[in-house]
Amino acid sequence: MSEQLDLFDVTIIGGGPAGMYTAFYSGMRDLKTKLIDANERLGGRLLIYPEKMIWDVGGLTPTLGAKLIEQLVQQAKTFDPTIVLGQQIVSLDRREDGTFLLTSATGERHWTRTVVLAIGYGILELAKLEIEGADRFEVTNLHYTVQGLEEFRGKRVLISGGGDSAVDWANALEPIAASLTVVHRRDQFGGHERNVKKMKSSAAAVLTPYAIESLHSANGRDIHQAAIAHIESGERKLLDVDAVIVNHGLRYNFGPVRDWGLDMGDWNVHVSGKMETNIPGVFAAGDFVKHDSKVHLIAGTFNDAVLALNSAKLYIDPEAPKVAYVSSHNAKFKERNRQLGVGVDDDGH
Incomplete structure (x- = not known):
């Protein structure tokens, strides 16, 4: 019954x-x-x-x-x-x-x-950053989604990714972040052409083909620097950051x-x-x-x-x-x- x-x-x-x-x-x-x-x-x-x-x-x-x-x-x-x-x-x-x-x-x-x-x-499932120890920063300043733009106001932001969301976030954050760097392991971005063009013409630093190689913390809790490496030449750059956003797909x-x-x-x-x-x-x-x-x-x-x-x-x-x-x-x-x-x-x- x-x-x-x-x-x-x-x-x-x-x-x-x-x-x-x-x-x-x-x-x-x-x-x-x-x-x-x-x-x-x-x-x-x-x-x-x-x-x-x-x-x-x-x-x-x-x-x-x-x-x-x-x-x-x-x-x-x-x-x-x-x-x-x-x-x-x-x-x-x-x-x-x-x-x-x-x-x-x-x-x-x-x-x-x-x-x-x-x-x-x-x-x-969000594709995570495949770097040893990266997961410990997920409770502080390593982000896989952007829940609120204001959280990044006045900060030095690094975005890793080349799809629609990464490009959209870059365009939304560029006016409010202290600085913005976008790295993508390929020269071509997968986002809508108009949005990609807007991102590349903004004040954001767009670096390709680069990938995040390592994350560094001065206090063991927050990321304060990120090392990125050129995919082909291996050239490395060390960036001072307040927040890292990763959008490597789902x-x-x-x-x-x-x-x-x-x-x-x-x-x-x-x-x-x-x-x-x-x-x-x-x-x-x-x-x-x-x-x-x-x-x-x-x-x-x-x-x-x-x-x-x-x-x-x-x-x-x-x-x-x-x-x-x-x-x-x-x-x-x-x-x-x-x-x-x-x-x-x-x-x-």
Whole structure:
């Protein structure tokens, strides 16, 4: 009996933009919804870049990652889904009645009619600086993300990396840092061309091809100097620093998901145009999916979420409408509009 009470229509695995928007849209479609994430906070990959400016979400002016997370969380909770944090789902099993049993690494069990996988690239791990003893500085002035720009105001900052985030951080910090040096082990940067050009034309010192060779501390607690070496000639430079920021990319780990019988490539699950995986009742959205029309933007993630959830709805009820009514005509928003004081005439209708 308890299993029947705990049976959800849709269980979403993953709490990034794809998972959160799926939870919102699931509420629009009047489905009993649960969202599970391995992290202790919703946000997914955006949690790594709270100070990064997001430009490409329709209808939003440039928005900080932290603010976008806040707004997505608020939207995801519109229809009061059950949200479970800090649980990594390690097994997916179809039961005799066609429903699914999901089990977490710590033994918790979840029952559901359908599953939407919005797990991105799995468990994300920041690539660490491979220098002996570097980890002891992680509690002081060795950083793998930029949580707040003001922390670096008036400081001598060294950034190691050549991707979008490293370039973005360099452009954001150059006006407020006392000095800024960027080192990258290749001459070419992987960031957007316009941003790379801006970085190279600023007052920042951009050194390529260089890599951090060693870190030095006068007090055993903080880095006060960093030795960098030219990749080809071996020439060394010693830089005085107050903070070191390392952005060497992310390592992705799908863990047990690869054992669930999904048709997967190296980094994605193959889905139909309706976000159907090869397992009936299991759908996917966001960075985890690969299909012919995939758009690798947050806007594309939202579209994936809608398609996946509509497929889940029709899997549960083949006679249901194929899509939800738009919000201006959706009955689920009438009371919400009333609470906001909009869309109400003089008679209170």
